[in-house]
Amino acid sequence: MTTLQFSEPSSDKRRLEEGGDFTPRFDAGGLVTAVVTDVDDGMLLMVAHMNAQALALTLETGIAHYWSRSRNALWKKGETSGNFQHVVEIRTDCDQDAVWLRVKVTGHDATCHTGRRSCFYRTVVLVDGKGTLAGDGSEPLFDAQETYRTPR
Template identity: 70%
Template sequence: MSEPFASPASAREQEEGETFRPRFDAAGLVTAVVTDHETGRPMMVAHMNAEALDLTLETGIAHYWSRSRGCLWKKGETSGALQSVRDIHVDCDQDAVWLSVVSAKPEDTCHTGRKSCFYRRLDSDSRKLVAAHS
């Protein structure tokens, strides 16, 4: 692995500077929003620790930290739905990243077998979940 990430700096440097300084939370994680590179549609939200983020940068394949299993997770390692990272954006204070990816199996992003983990929408009138349009 490469060198550890730079420590967070002043707010101005963190928000306006050119140095990538991911701001990990108390659990050592940053939120990762993942979208389809071609369509821009949301696919999933996950979390990355420093090791997952570093492996993603080194390999170009998305790696995450599974909070439920407490382990590193290479997306698609068992399902074949590997995510090739095309772009990474960081939010203003660098506590979240946005990965634009191409999936080897775009029809199988979610563990439920769907293209996206966002397969339901909230009907605000009934406050019930209904099928989202693909």
């Protein structure tokens, strides 16, 4: 159980943007956006969401926790795959409605549930007036089907 509580964001813009209090501005659904990069090379690994509990657990444990909108559940990154995200630094943007996690990934050094290092493994290009996806050549680092299979 987390003990960390967040105060309400200040209505004073200067205090919110320049002050020393971390008062995340959760959206109407109770979430903030989390941008996650590798601490060593800066690669963008994923974008996720955190509710107050996920953010508190991340700060308290040093392991990234998120809120899964699709599963409507708290999620400790790496709990199933073994690819834990150890948080080295957390930053927030000017109005505190997003956080940036700089992490060190253990395990297979993969973040994506497809087995790839990054969730951003495809590029978007315009072909004949239509958006088309093209792979960037990255291959899975582990067998996602085996890792995430549901026991019967």
